[in-house]
Amino acid sequence: MTKAVRYDEFGGIDVLRIDDIDRPVPGHGQVLVRVKTAGINPSESVIRTGALSDMFPSTFPSGQGSDLAGIVAEVGPGVGGYAPGDEVIGFSETRSAQAELVVVDAQNLTPKPANMPWEVAGSLYVVGVTAWGVVQAVEPKPGETVVVSGAAGGVGSLAVQLLRDSGVTVIGLAGEANHEWLRGHGVIPVAYVDGVADRIRAAAPDGVDAFIDTFGDGYVDLALALGVPLDRIDTIADYAAAAKYGVKTDGGAEAGPGGVVLARMAGLIAAGRLELPIAKVYPLAQIREAYTELERRHTHGKIVLAI
Known part of the structure; x- marks a missing residue:
C-alpha cells in the first residue's frame, strides 16, 4: 500500500x-x-x-x-x-x-x-510551462515595456525573469513585501493599491507595450486603460474578461510539448539564469x-x- x-x-x-x-x-x-x-x-x-x-x-x-x-x-x-x-x-x-x-x-x-x-x-512544471507560455503569448521585443500582475507569485516570478532575460523593461505589480525581491531581479515594482494606473504611467512614460495578468480581479481592464492592444494582453486568471474583450488566455498548453518546455526551464534554473522562489x-x-x-x-x- x-x-x-x-x-x-x-x-x-x-x-x-x-x-x-x-x-x-x-x-x-x-x-x-x-x-x-x-x-x-x-x-x-x-x-x-x-x-x-x-x-x-x-x-x-x-x-x-x-x-x-x-x-x-x-x-x-x-x-x-x-x-x-x-x-x-x-x-x-x-x-x-x-x-x-x-x-x-x-x-x-x-x-x-x-x-x-x-x-x-x-x-x-505548472508554473514553468505556464510562465513560458504567457511570455511567448505577448511576443516581447527587446526595449519594450511589459507589465505583469501577480509578479511575485509562482507564475509571475518566473515570467518577469524570462522577460528580463529577453531584454524587456518589466513593471511588476505586487505587494510591498515583495518589492525588494523584484528590484533585485531588475523589475520595477508597483504596489496593488489605488492609483495603480497613474504609477504605471509614471514608471513607463513611453507607454506599455504588453500586459500579462496572472492574478485576475480587474487587471485586463487596467491593461486596456493603459492602451495595451488586445492582441498583446494575456490573462490566465480572468476568463470572463477575456471572453468579453477578446484578449488572449494562452498558458501551458500553448507553450509547446510539456516535457520539452520543462527540460528547457530546468536548464535555465540549473544555469542560474532563473530562480524559482x-x-x-x-x-x-x-x-x-x-x-x-x-x-x-x-x-x-x-x-x-x-x-
Missing part, C-alpha cells in the same frame, strides 16, 4: 484526505516514480470545487496535483532512457502527483539537474494547511509538499 491525496466530492479544503491505496503499476511507456516533492497550484483548488468540471471532468475518488519530482522506482515495458534510481522531474496528466508513488508517462519526465533543490524541482514546504500530512496558505493568495513563490 502507498499514500495518496484523495477526495470523494467537489468542495473546499475540508474534502481532502490522505488514503492508503494499492501500489501503482507502470504500463507500456510509463515510469513509476517515488515522489520526493510535489508542488501545489491555484488551479487545483478551483478544479476541486467543481467550478471547472466542464473543462476538467472528475471521477471519484479523485487524486490531485500535476507537479512532481522524485526517484524512478520501476520502468514499464517500452521505456528507454530511464532506470530505477534516476532522479527526475515531471508531471502527472491524471491529477495524481500528490502521492508517495505515481505512474507517469516517460515523455512527461526529464532528468533532474544535480544542483537543483528537490523543492524547486517538484514545483516547476519557494514560499513554504509542508509535509504531505498537512495537505489542508498547505492549501489554506495557498488560497490566501499572498505568498511569494511556490508552496511545496515534501513526501
Whole structure:
C-alpha cells in the first residue's frame, strides 16, 4: 500500500484526505516514480470545487496535483532512457502527483539537474510551462515595456525573469513585501493599491507595450486603460474578461510539448539564469494547511509538499 491525496466530492479544503491505496503499476511507456516533492497550484483548488468540471471532468475518488519530482522506482515495458534510481522531474496528466508513488508517462519526465533543490524541482512544471507560455503569448521585443500582475507569485516570478532575460523593461505589480525581491531581479515594482494606473504611467512614460495578468480581479481592464492592444494582453486568471474583450488566455498548453518546455526551464534554473522562489514546504500530512496558505493568495513563490 502507498499514500495518496484523495477526495470523494467537489468542495473546499475540508474534502481532502490522505488514503492508503494499492501500489501503482507502470504500463507500456510509463515510469513509476517515488515522489520526493510535489508542488501545489491555484488551479487545483478551483478544479476541486467543481467550478471547472466542464473543462476538467472528475471521477471519484479523485487524486490531485500535476507537479512532481522524485526517484524512478520501476520502468514499464517500452521505456528507454530511464532506470530505477534516476532522479527526475515531471508531471502527472491524471491529477495524481500528490502521492508517495505515481505512474507517469516517460515523455512527461526529464532528468533532474544535480544542483537543483528537490523543492524547486517538484514545483516547476505548472508554473514553468505556464510562465513560458504567457511570455511567448505577448511576443516581447527587446526595449519594450511589459507589465505583469501577480509578479511575485509562482507564475509571475518566473515570467518577469524570462522577460528580463529577453531584454524587456518589466513593471511588476505586487505587494510591498515583495518589492525588494523584484528590484533585485531588475523589475520595477508597483504596489496593488489605488492609483495603480497613474504609477504605471509614471514608471513607463513611453507607454506599455504588453500586459500579462496572472492574478485576475480587474487587471485586463487596467491593461486596456493603459492602451495595451488586445492582441498583446494575456490573462490566465480572468476568463470572463477575456471572453468579453477578446484578449488572449494562452498558458501551458500553448507553450509547446510539456516535457520539452520543462527540460528547457530546468536548464535555465540549473544555469542560474532563473530562480524559482519557494514560499513554504509542508509535509504531505498537512495537505489542508498547505492549501489554506495557498488560497490566501499572498505568498511569494511556490508552496511545496515534501513526501
